Amino acid sequence: MRNHGIGHIVGTILDAHENATVVNELKERAREAAVEAYNNLSISVIGDIDKCLEAEDYVDRLRLLYGDPEQEKEEEIAGSGKGDVGTSGTKEV
Structure with missing residues (x-):
């Protein structure tokens, strides 16, 4: 029980x-x-976008703020040799 x-x-x-x-x-x-x-x-990014859209050159300002995806793709395709040029991944003694 x-x-x-x-x-x-x-x-x-x-x-x-x-x-x-x-x-x-x-x-x-x-x-x-x-x-x-x-x-x-309140999302601060929205305010930044609004400020960019108020200008005549809003596309350029948005690219400066967030980057250009097309340009980033071109840089990736061009090669990843920015920091590892000449390295083979092994250390010679």
């Missing part, structure tokens, strides 16, 4: 209407707080 009685009591408490109501209220309050935090979120 002891082993089964405690489990039954716990189940009754967890399934109680009052408990379910409070848990749902807590979930709703947490969701409302999360939505408010998201709405007040």
Whole structure:
């Protein structure tokens, strides 16, 4: 009786209407707080992009800010010999 009685009591408490109501209220309050935090979120990158877009040469400014993906691809294709030119991966003694 002891082993089964405690489990039954716990189940009754967890399934109680009052408990379910409070848990749902807590979930709703947490969701409302999360939505408010998201709405007040400030991302500095967005401000930087806005500043670039206000200028006439916004494409050039964006490239300076974030780089040019096409140019980076060309540099990768040109070779990875920037820092390892002349090295064979082994050390001569």
